[in-house]
Amino acid sequence: MKHLSEEELVLHYYGERADGAGEHLQACESCRTAFELLERVLHTMDGLEVPEPAEGYEGRVWRRLAPELDGPRADWWSAFASWLSPRRLVTAAAMTALVIAAFLAGRVSQQRQQVAGLSGPVRERIMLVAVGEHLDRSQMILVELVNNSSAGPVDISEQKQRARDLISENRLYRQAALNSGDRGVSSVLDDLERTLLEVAHSPSKLDSTEFQVIRERIEAEGIVFKIRVVGSNLREREQIPASATDSKAL
Amino acid sequence: MEQSDAAAIAQIRAGDADAFRVLMERHSRSVFRLAFRMTGNEHDAEDLVQETFLRAFRQIRKYDGRASFGTWLYRIAANCSLDLIRSRKRRQEQQTPVDEDGQELTATVRSETPAPDRLAFSGELQKLLGPALQRLSPVERTAFVLRHYEGMCIEDIGEALGVQAGAAKHSVFRAVQKLRRALEPAVSSARS
Numbered sequence: 001m002k003h004l005s006e007e008e009l010v011l012h013y014y015g016e017r018a019d020g021a022g023e024h025l026q027a028c029e030s031c032r033t034a035f036e037l038l039e040r041v042l043h044t045m046d047g048l049e050v051p052e053p054a055e056g057y058e059g060r061v062w063r064r065l066a067p068e069l070d071g072p073r074a075d076w077w078s079a080f081a082s083w084l085s086p087r088r089l090v091t092a093a094a095m096t097a098l099v100i101a102a103f104l105a106g107r108v109s110q111q112r113q114q115v116a117g118l119s120g121p122v123r124e125r126i127m128l129v130a131v132g133e134h135l136d137r138s139q140m141i142l143v144e145l146v147n148n149s150s151a152g153p154v155d156i157s158e159q160k161q162r163a164r165d166l167i168s169e170n171r172l173y174r175q176a177a178l179n180s181g182d183r184g185v186s187s188v189l190d191d192l193e194r195t196l197l198e199v200a201h202s203p204s205k206l207d208s209t210e211f212q213v214i215r216e217r218i219e220a221e222g223i224v225f226k227i228r229v230v231g232s233n234l235r236e237r238e239q240i241p242a243s244a245t246d247s248k249a250l
Numbered sequence: 251m252e253q254s255d256a257a258a259i260a261q262i263r264a265g266d267a268d269a270f271r272v273l274m275e276r277h278s279r280s281v282f283r284l285a286f287r288m289t290g291n292e293h294d295a296e297d298l299v300q301e302t303f304l305r306a307f308r309q310i311r312k313y314d315g316r317a318s319f320g321t322w323l324y325r326i327a328a329n330c331s332l333d334l335i336r337s338r339k340r341r342q343e344q345q346t347p348v349d350e351d352g353q354e355l356t357a358t359v360r361s362e363t364p365a366p367d368r369l370a371f372s373g374e375l376q377k378l379l380g381p382a383l384q385r386l387s388p389v390e391r392t393a394f395v396l397r398h399y400e401g402m403c404i405e406d407i408g409e410a411l412g413v414q415a416g417a418a419k420h421s422v423f424r425a426v427q428k429l430r431r432a433l434e435p436a437v438s439s440a441r442s
Contacts, residue, residue, distance in 0.1 A: 007419075010426045014397060016404055016419070040437050041430050045398060048379040050286045053296075057282075058275050061299055065274065068304050069267045167268060194275060201258060201272050 004031045009038050059190040128238050131173050131185070135231040138166055138192055141199065142224050146215055154211040157204035164200040167193065188223075188230045195223050255319040262310050270310075274303050277320055281327050287395045288331035290384045298334060302327040317406065324400060325410035328392045332411075335388040375436055382432040386425050393421035394429070 004012070004024055012021035012035070025032050141159045148154060174189035195218060202214065218224065255276070261269035278299055285298035305326050306313075313322050383391060389411060396402040396410060408418035 006427065007423050010423050011419070014422070037434065037438075038426070038430065041433050042398065042426070044375060044433060044437050045379060045383075045429065047376055048287065048383065049376065050283045051292055053279060053282055053292075058278055061278050061296070061303070062271055062274060064300055065303055065307075066267075066271075069270060069307055194271070197268060197271050198275075201261065201269055203257075 003028065004034075006034075009035050013038060013042060056187070056190070059187075059194070063190075125238065127173075127176065128234050131177075132231055132234045132238070134166065134169055134173060135192075135227050135234070137162070138170070138196065139224060139227045139231070141166075142195065142218055142227070145199070146218055146224065148211070148215070150208075150211075152208060154206050154208070155204060156199070156202065156206060156211075160200055160202060160204055163196040167196050167200060170196060185230055185234075188226045191221060191223050191226065195221065256315065259310060259313060259319065262307070267307075270303075270307055273306075273319065277323055278303070280320065281323060284324060284327050284395060284400060285331060287383065287399055288328070288391060289334065290380050294334065298327065298330050301330045305330065317409075321402070321406060324396065324402065325406075328396060328410045332388050332392055335391070339388065378433060378436055382429055385432070386428055390421050390425035390428070393418055394425035397422045 004021055008021055009031070011017065012025070025035055141162050145156065145159055170189055170193045174186050174193060177183075177186035177189060198217070199214070203210075206214070255273060258269045258272045262273075281299050281302050282295055285295035285302070286292065289295050289298060302323065306323055309326070313319065317325075383394070386394060392411060393407050396407045397404070402410070404419045404422070405415050407422070408415040411418055411421070413421075
């Protein structure tokens with residue numbers, strides 16, 4: 001009887017093709033013993049421990065990665081076409097109107113006040129209000145999703161669009177919070193960004209099981225609760241007199 | 251609910267870099283596990299995850315969808331790992347000559363093997379696994395990790411390593427052989 005080679009034993013272990021190896025092992029005690037020893041060694045290798053990355057790992061990877069993702073990968077025409085979306089055109093038109101209005105207003109009033117001239121506390125207050133509103137808008141989307149009790153297919157196209165609109169804003173606020181050392185706010189904004197991205201990149205129409213998954217995920221992460229807590233903290237900070245906020249971060 | 255990898259890739263190709271985060275969130279932990287097994291430490295593993303996703307983003311147009319995105323990503327991760335290990339090995343060889351086949355290293359594992367009575371504790375056996383894996387040659391380690399832990403078939407491993415299936419099979423076989431040599435005495439004594 002021709003015994004199985006070491007290579008055939010290895011191939012058999014991994015379920016790769018080793019013709020007749022199974023039958024041979026049943027019949028041959030010596031090969032069976034060799035195979036069992038091989039199994040023991042390879043099962044032992046299964047015990048190699050791999051540490052689970054710490055909480056917030058994905059956010060950490062993304063923060064390091066995002067600045068490296070330079071420029072769109074689309075060809076120029078599809079990038080240009082996507083840039084020319086109606087929503088963006090409306091935004092661009094509004095911004096242009098705003099710039100012209102500001103210019104005219106400046107000319108008429110002859111005031112030379114500059115935006116950069118705003119004091120630190122005033123800038124911070126504006127930021128607090130802006131982040132608070134951003135959190136309110138985000139919370140509204142998530143609450144709508146969580147409270148939707150529809151049993152059949154669900155159309156989330158509206159929430160998806162709103163989530164998409166909030167993503168870049170969220171990134172700016174997160175970066176600002178990070179720069180000012182406000183880890184609590186930046187961490188919640190990081191969680192929120194992940195959730196917004198997931199909603200924004202979901203199909204518009206979800207069947208009940210798919211919808212249930214997203215709902216459960218939002219609930220499991222407790223993101224709505226975190227937003228409420230941070231939102232309420234920010235509102236409290238808005239109430240503090242401007243002079244007292246000089247040294248506070250965002 | 252989850253957007254498919256293919257849909258995210260289409261969005262990235264259309265210029266939406268944000269969609270890449272969806273892929274990163276979905277695959278980064280498995281890439282980390284692969285990277286950790288390849289490098290044996292968390293710090294290098296995190297760097298490799300970073301490098302893998304960066305390369306994936308830059309090469310996303312080359313992804314042809316024949317294999318799953320995860321498999322494609324593993325190939326990139328395996329290659330990043332190989333690059334890192336090889337550069338480390340070169341540096342190490344400049345300091346201490348090391349046998350390409352890992353023979354000298356296997357001997358080191360043996361010399362580190364505790365007395366049989368201590369091996370009754372599976373924790374002691376555990377300590378031998380990482381070093382035993384780290385002492386395989388870079389290609390053998392990659393082939394073994396992809397086959398044993400990631401369950402990739404020999405053909406895919408060959409493609410990941412840029413070699414014929416026969417050469418990939420040989421690398422897996424050599425890796426198992428060396429692991430057996432390094433661990434069999436310990437495994438046997440742990441059970442007796």
